[in-house]
Amino acid sequence: MEYTSSIFIVNEIEDFVSEISLNLPKHDIRIIKNEEEGKSDFLISHARLAIKEAYLTSAQNKYIILAGSSFSIESQNALLKVLEESPKNIVFILVTSSKNALLPTVYSRLPVYYKKIKKIQIESPLDFKQLDLKEVYDFLKEHQRVSKADAKTLIEAMLLKIQKQNIKLSSKELNSFSTAMKLCELNSRPINILTTLLLNLVTKR
Structure with a gap:
């Protein structure tokens, strides 16, 4: 699959980022997310890093993956211009678990793909009455x-x-x-x- 700048709404952010990374050239991927333990929100500091990365010239497509369960309003406002007028060879891939995590001004600028899959319920093999x-x-x-x-x-x-x-x-x-x-x-x-x-x-x- 050839990726263009897009938004993906998924069940599991980390799993999807790992999956998409396998389909892209390893040296042309930049993953920007909250690396702090226990945090998954995308902040203004991450947006600034993404913008800086976008303006580093590249002779071939560079895929900048922005991942978070939520995106702060400040970070989204900061990204608006670079999303609308991306530098040459820059592909932005936004990954989150809900469309509500993004402002209308953001998701109106990029195509949105829903990758959420309905889960099949399984029965636990554990017997909780006699659990040891x-x-x-x-x-x-x-x-x-x-x-x-x-x-x-x-x-x-x-x-x-x-x-x-x-x-x-x-x-x-x-x-x-x-x-x-x-x-x-x-x-x-x-x-x-x-x-x-x-x-x-x-x-x-």
């Missing part, structure tokens, strides 16, 4: 290289299984599921998120 450390260990070992997207699916499946088994969770336990889902959107390692969640649950059984 061995079962948790085996489960974590099987999923030690899980992606963020798959981790979210596993967490949703756990919650559905708990409901199916008519197990009542405390407010604290319910909050642990909510926290786990939020962490999956950030830079936390998926296996660490699953480990913390399951160890909290097994100690309560």
